[in-house]
Amino acid sequence: MTTAPTAAESSTATAATPGDRPHSLPQVRRLRTTVPGPISLELMERKRSAVPTAVGTTMPVFAARAGGGVVVDVDGNSLIDLGSGIAVTGVGNSAPRVVAAVTAQVADFTHTCFMITPYEEYVAVAERLNALTPGDHDKRTALFNSGAEAVENAIKVARVATGRTAVVAFDHAYHGRTSLTMALTAKVKPYKHGFGPFSPEVYRAPTSYPYRDGLTGRQALDRAIAQITTQVGVENLAAVIIEPVQGEGGFIVPADGFLEGLVAWCRENGVVFIADEVQTGFARTGAMFASEHSGIVPDLVVMAKGIAGGLPLSAVTGRTELMEAPGAGGLGGTYGGNPLACAAALATIETYEADDLIGAARAIEEVALTRLRAAQAQDPRIGDVRGRGAMIAVELVDAEGAPDAALTQRVVKAAHAQGVIVLTCGTYGNVVRLLPPLTIPLDLLEEGLDVLLDALAAA
Template identity: 50%
Template sequence: MTTTDTIHAGYTPAGSTALQRVPQTRHLATEIPGPRSRALMEERRAQVSNGIGAQLPVFIERADGGILLDLDGNRIVDLASGLGPTALGASNARVRERIRTQLDRFTHTCFMTTEYESYVEVCRWLNEHTPGDHEKRSALFTTGAEANENAVKIARYVTGRRKVLAFTGAYHGRTHMTMSLTSKSHPYKTGFGPFSEDVVHAPVPTSPRDDAGSVDSFLEQVRAALVENDAAAFAAIIIEPILGEAGCLIPLPGFLAGLREIADEFGILLIADEVQSGMGRTGRIWAIEHEGVVPDLLVAAKALANGMPLSSVTGRAEVMNAIHSAGLGGTYIGNPLSCEAALAVFEQIDSDGVLERATALGEIALEMLRPLVGAGNGVIDVRTRGAMIGIEFGDEDTLVPSSERAKAVTRYCHAHGVLALTNGVHENVIRLLPPIVIEPDLFRDGIQVIIDGIRSLDGPGS
């Protein structure tokens, strides 16, 4: 069996009804959205809160590899992975198999009442595979926001301090604390305040064109923000090694290492939020590994269990063990079905070339998209780290962001059967988070649709 087959073949274990593979090609049976999806959208409006958004209003019947099959028979190229979780495909065979086996045992006991081995096994793998040779401990939760909130709780408990430094462009979740940590206001924070006064934001250098100067000047701004707000009151510095919701912004080399030094200088814990960038997405298990930096606490979620709700905080043993018994918890933390899904993910990361495939996808994206930068198409940057890809739009002379152009290209993609999403601080970035298991030819087809969409528009400001 080839690596590709091993990772996402659509088989079902013996004793179950075999699933036929969904063809790994783009196909439009109707306009998008088709009639069945449009009818269900009407029912959705009648039943579901308007506060729940929808990027592409189609209803999915099946998923396989890099394809989403909707109820109208359209085969849509998935370049979003459900906002990142389904990195090994939305119907991964090994994940399904382990969940199915666990279903025959039990679905839930609450780990805080009676325990089960898979929770411990997930923690063991995380302790062994997160950066640093020091002794570690882990705790499992349910969502990325919940894990980030617990990381802050842990840092406050251990240091006896209250304040947290986060960064411009950051996204850390939708709970009260994580909204406070999040920088982007709309739609995440609009109308939901007031927010914590204990959170301070500092800028992060993500491009050589940043006006404020060198990496050292940005580090000085971080130090100044701490000193001006009483550095001795800060429990944590939290940062995404790649700022996903900001448009896949990659901090310039040396910045994360500088944060590590500043954190040590002031006795502050450094938290790496790897909710979106972790679990092989960037060609390393953790994005922070690209910079050789060891955080005190590392947060994972999204692809940790390939779409099943599971998150984690892993950190130095003396930090994680400092919390009193029952100080951390939650009814659904580390659900056994999700733990089994995570163990299936770990198996594939350990043996199936997942990291190499993520790196290869980034190389394909650069090869196809980089020639568009500065070529009169309104593309001002293409940045990749493995299968985490951002295409930024704006005026090629002034670099003024163009959200209109990014959204127009996204609409073109959706109409032509490619799921690509717009994001970024100025909503001028198309962010691609393809399933790492997507077949290269299918990925190239999806990228070509994006290129066609870019070329279909007249002028960089359109």
């Protein structure tokens, strides 16, 4: 079914990004068929016969190989990857250190369950996360499988530690698809519609959305605290959970002072502050964790996505007195901290550091923001350009400044047809989000932006 690689595709190309990192696939956009091609269309028919339609896809193309800043599909088309599997493959697909580490581990053993016969790799990942996450206080880390699972366990820890039950999430938040995390998530469709009732004692507060609300960080904070105190009550509140840069909600960067003030208020009132860094963590925003941009130190940090180079792993790292609050056996899971995923995580963290992928994310930010803000100055349909590092958003609007989801879909569909993988997000469905691998060559990023802006001009 999969086409064989050509000699050119099997050769080594060199990245034009910090560290001069080599890639096993040529870092080029190449269309050999229409997108999707015939083999992908055939596979989509098989998908329709085997997989429920509720499991959707952004692009109807099937991947065969990937690396650096490209995904090669089963029809031989080489696509520019501006999605990273939703911010997962920050180190690039099949990163050499990750491949070597997982290959060695799978030959030793694939599973024993850490709760039965533990292994060093789990402990080593915990040690690394304790050192990497913001703050120099004493910490402990527990490992899980997915971001939603880690969020649930962070809430469990906060409730046990405080003896309170209420949790506050924010407008435009996304925290997962389980019962509790759907309650925390703001957007109804497609995430919550028809799936209730949801877990109780979850409340929502207004966030800081500078483009839409026009408030300073202090004003947005006062508004949020007023609602929390009157509608929830501090004495009932176990935790506040927030994404330092909101992901699915539209890559919303809060106004200066909002996060800092929220952390201070939590400290004053004995409320656990949980930073959901599932999408923003691991160099994605030009810092190892997005919390660093605001100088905040969360009580608990939730991580997943970019943690293990594409293998399923998540983590909760937090203050020792909080993480030790649950009783023995209160945290865990059969697959949590699987040895293959732990080996991948150690190699992934090494890659972020050794290849200066924080620097690469900052270089991506400079290129993307420069290009997109220049386009914004010429096109009133670009209402806002925002983001940090390799987490950049373009919010599209109509002539009255209202969200324009239809335009957004036309632009993205046109970019897909020209071989650029790009995603949407936003509560109103009107935000184009860019999440390239941090290993993408900058000239390839420029080409992807060319295609995207041409699609907008033609829409």
